[in-house]
Amino acid sequence: MIFTPITKLINIRKQSQLPFVETLLCGLLGGFLFNLLNLPLSWMLGPLTAILIWKLLTKRDLYWPVSFRNGGQMLLGYSMGLSFTIASASQIVDQLPSMAIITILMVVFGLAIAFFVSKLTGINIPSAVMGTTPGGLSQMVVLSEEIKGADSTVVTFMQTIRMLTVIFIVPTLSIHAFSSGGTQPSKPTIDLVTQTEYGSFFQVITVLAIVLFITACAVRFKCPTPWIIGPLLSSAILTVSGFETPQLPPIFIVLAQLCLGVYLGLGININMLKNWKKLLPFSFISGLLIVGFALVLAYGLHMIYPITMTTAFLCIAPGGLPEMGVTAHTVQADVSMVAAYQLFRVFFILFIVPIFLRYLFGRQDVLEESVKAL
Structure with a gap:
């Protein structure tokens, strides 16, 4: 009797091993193919596409540990925080009014699209509003469950299509439309891919302890996206304070993108809605309109502040923080700057x-009840 729970746990782990290996191989294959074809964000969009296609073709149940998703987000968050400096922090403070104005305009534009949809x-x-609001997929789905009248299935579908539209179009535009022709960043940033200074053993242990502590606090106090915000704040604070933070080896960046891409692919379920074929074109068009509006705002931001069009577009683009990072x-x-705006x-x-x-x-519910009472 005592060993029964342990036996069940072992059986569950054995049953999940094969789906995990299948998921990993599928993600690696997608990453290699996208990398071979020189497509943007090959190690994130490649696994995402491969997982999605494999699920649709085979209808098989795949498995990806939550710890892998969280670990990938931690790596991305830490690497993003390394780009913060005292100068960038001062620049971010100066642009806080612009952040507020642009965010409000994006939300209002989403509300207008929701009305027509x-x-x-x-x-x-309510479902249309939650489906077009430019927030994160998981965050909007959770929020839709708290809003009266919102259908979480519709919200999930619309946010999924919007997310796919954004994370495929925005990187393509950023790489091929804005970054070509010798475009340079607005100010020097740390090249995390080619950096070779990984720090001493003492530095690594110290930074690891600080990152884990701050991330645990972010999880404990239920911060949004704690697994990326915790490491991001940790490395940003250490960098701004002058501490020599070790860089991540290039393979860690690839692994982080792989973990995120597989996770995003597994979270997409096209057949979740019976009338998805009717809703699909409207969801896709609304995603395009939001990206187009972000382009217009990005051009204005580019003209006002000394930042490149690429940076401005990624600051405003309605994608998630990990994807835009x-x-x-x-x-x-x-x-x-991109991390601050996002x-x-x-x-x-x-x-x-x-x-x-x-x-x-x-308030609408109250009015409806009043009308019925009359």
């Missing part, structure tokens, strides 16, 4: 937008 497709406004590394954009939008959408949406749709 609701009218054309027949889905209710990886793209910023690839095109040698100002990673610290973090600001994450916190704004998670803490400010829910208050507005609960007030708005709560």
Whole structure:
């Protein structure tokens, strides 16, 4: 009797080994193919595409440990934090008003698109609003469960299509449209891919302890995306304070992208909605419109501040912090500025937008009940 739980745990692990190996091989194959074809973000978009196609063709259950996802986010967060300096921190503080204005404009534009999508497709406004709001996929799905009238299945589908549109189009534009022709970052940044100074054993142990402690605090206090924010804040604080933070070997960046790409691919389920064929074109077009609006705002930001168009676009692009951070590394954009804008939008959408949406749709429910009473 005592060994029964242990036996069950061992059996579960054995059953998950084969799906894990299958998932890993599929992700590696996708990464190698995309890298061979010189496609953008090959080690993130390659595994994502391979996993998605394999799932659709075989209908097999794949497995990817949560620890791998969290580990990949920690590596990306740490590498992004290394680009912060005292100068970049001062520049970020100066641009806080612009961050607020641009984030509000993006949210308002998403609300306008949601109104038309609701009218054309027949889905209710709360679901349309949650599906077009430029936030993270998992964050919007969780938030939709707290909003009255929102269908989490519809929200998941719309956010999935928007996410795919953004993470395939934005890197392509950033690499081939804005970075060609000798475009240089607005100011020197740390080249994390070619950096070879990995630090002494004492430095590595000290930094590792600090990163784990701050990340544990971020998880404990339920910060948004804690596995990336914790390491990012850790390395940023250490770098700004003058501590010699060790760089990551290039293979770690590849592994981080692989872990993230596989995770994103597993999280996509196209068949989650019965009328997905009707909703698909509207979701795709709304994603394109949001990216186009981000381009317009990016051009204005580029004209106002001394930053490149690439950096400005990645700052505003409605993708997730990890995805835009990886793209910023690839095109040698100002990673610290991109991380600052993306973090600001994450916190704004998670803490400010829910208050507005609960007030708005709560008030609609009250009005509907009043009309029925009459």
